[in-house]
Amino acid sequence: LLEHYVKRRQTLLEVAAEAGMSPSNVAKWARTHNIPLRPRGGASHNESLRIRDTARQAPRILRPALNGLAAEERIRRFATASTYPTLGAAAADMGINESSLSSQISRLARDLGGPLHERAEQSHPMKLTPLGKRVAKAATAWLATRDELAEEMPSA
Incomplete structure (x- = not known):
C-alpha cells in the first residue's frame, strides 16, 4: 500500500483494483497503518498527477497552458481548429459545440498571454496571429x- 499509494501516487481505486479489494477497504487499511489519505479528486486523479511531467516535456511556448485538467485537449483542439477557415467549421467536424471550442481557445490564449486568432469575417477566413502560428x-x-x-x- 505504501509503495503504490504513496510512492507511485496511484489512486485508491487503482490500488484496490490491483489488490482485488474495495476502495473503502484499502482506505481502512491505510488508516490502520497511519498512511495519510489524499483528498478526493484533484491531485489523486491520474491526469492531475501527470500534468507536471507533461509540461516538462512540452515545447516552452506551450508550458504555461499545461496547467490543469484537459490542458492537452485544449491544445489539441486549437491545433486542429487552426487548419479550418472558421471555428464553426472546426467545431462541426470535431463534433463539439462552437461555443465550447471558442471558450477553450480563449482560455488557451489567456494562459499563453495573447490572442491566437482573428475571427473569420464574411468572406475572409479565420486568421492566426503571430503567436497563434507559433x-x-x-x-x-x-x-x-x-x-x-x-x-x-504496448497496451497493458
Whole structure:
C-alpha cells in the first residue's frame, strides 16, 4: 500500500483494483497503518498527477497552458481548429459545440498571454496571429510526437 499509494501516487481505486479489494477497504487499511489519505479528486486523479511531467516535456511556448485538467485537449483542439477557415467549421467536424471550442481557445490564449486568432469575417477566413502560428506549429509537432510514442507503447 505504501509503495503504490504513496510512492507511485496511484489512486485508491487503482490500488484496490490491483489488490482485488474495495476502495473503502484499502482506505481502512491505510488508516490502520497511519498512511495519510489524499483528498478526493484533484491531485489523486491520474491526469492531475501527470500534468507536471507533461509540461516538462512540452515545447516552452506551450508550458504555461499545461496547467490543469484537459490542458492537452485544449491544445489539441486549437491545433486542429487552426487548419479550418472558421471555428464553426472546426467545431462541426470535431463534433463539439462552437461555443465550447471558442471558450477553450480563449482560455488557451489567456494562459499563453495573447490572442491566437482573428475571427473569420464574411468572406475572409479565420486568421492566426503571430503567436497563434507559433503555438499551432509547436502544438502540431509536439502532439504528433506524443501520438507516435503512444502508438509504440504496448497496451497493458
